[in-house]
Amino acid sequence: MKIEDIKTRINDLITLAGNVLGTHHRSNDPHLVDTEAFAEFRTSSLSFLEKVFGKEHPFYRDFDQQVKDIDRYMTEQGRGILKGAKQEIDGGWLFTVKGLVSAEIFSDFLEMAEYLLQEGYKDPAAVMTGSVLEEYLRQLCRRDGIAVEVDKGGKLSPKKADLLNADLANAGVYNKLDQKTVTSWLDLRNKAAHGKYAEYTKEQVDFMYQGVTNFISRTTS
The missing domain is CATH 1.20.1280 (Monooxygenase)
Known part of the structure; x- marks a missing residue:
């Protein structure tokens, strides 16, 4: 919507x-x-x-x-x-059941990922869902005052998703079980992004999509 x-x-x-x-x-x-x-x-x-x-x-x-x-x-x-x-x-x-709608792109990308899954295109759906998740982690960090960049030799670079995930869990934004689950989703996204399509199934991407949308809805406040 x-x-x-x-x-x-x-x-x-x-x-x-x-x-x-x-x-x-x-x-x-x-x-x-x-x-x-x-x-x-x-x-x-x-x-x-x-x-x-x-x-x-x-x-x-x-x-x-x-x-x-x-x-x-x-x-x-x-x-x-x-x-x-x-x-x-x-x-x-506003945060919908499908996630962050204050930035309409979240809703658009999740709807697109859902459509791709329905059509059987698990690989782009996994990449798209993972990208939404990573951007959401970045927004959670900004909301809670957690740095989203790291200093590398005097130059600021964006933190990787795994580090954002760890920082959010350490800050108590969500628990360690959530952290492990997010790590597994990010791993699936990375496999899809690097062409390792045989290492996961459509059903796993389905679970990832449902899990990410529920996670976003549950951790939004």
């Missing part, structure tokens, strides 16, 4: 909330809203929040727990949650 599509969709949902609130006058109880309109609003909003933020994100959990009954108060709560999500999206802080 492109960032512009996400922005359009959340605006539509906020508008839908207003439409639901506009139905309260049709009931004998001024606190109730239209059942069908509320059901559409709740279902559509939960689907959107799950796809964009994931089920463990506070936006999804709060909406699911607080927007349950067909009344004005809960609809207003739901609209407020969506407005909070919109602020994150508009501010460039």
Whole structure:
């Protein structure tokens, strides 16, 4: 899902909330809203929040727990949650289930890698997924104040991905088990990049792709 599509969709949902609130006058109880309109609003909003933020994100959990009954108060709560999500999206802080969308290229490359896998092209998919992972590690380092360059004889050079991975684990950004898993993904990427195509399978690239997208989603905060 492109960032512009996400922005359009959340605006539509906020508008839908207003439409639901506009139905309260049709009931004998001024606190109730239209059942069908509320059901559409709740279902559509939960689907959107799950796809964009994931089920463990506070936006999804709060909406699911607080927007349950067909009344004005809960609809207003739901609209407020969506407005909070919109602020994150508009501010460039959005991280989707597929990873970092503040830089739209992450989403684009992961979608492309997924397409390549579906078409059976495991080797370019492995390289592409690994490149996204390496750039994500670099962004994590910048976010947490970890140097992304190393001094080599008075000249700064970009750190290699393995060193970024070690630095992030040592800083407690993620644990040692994550570090080992990331190392295995980087190794697979390197094999693909150096033409060692027989040393890994499509299934391993599938696992890598799923693992990287989940890792990015889980470690983003």
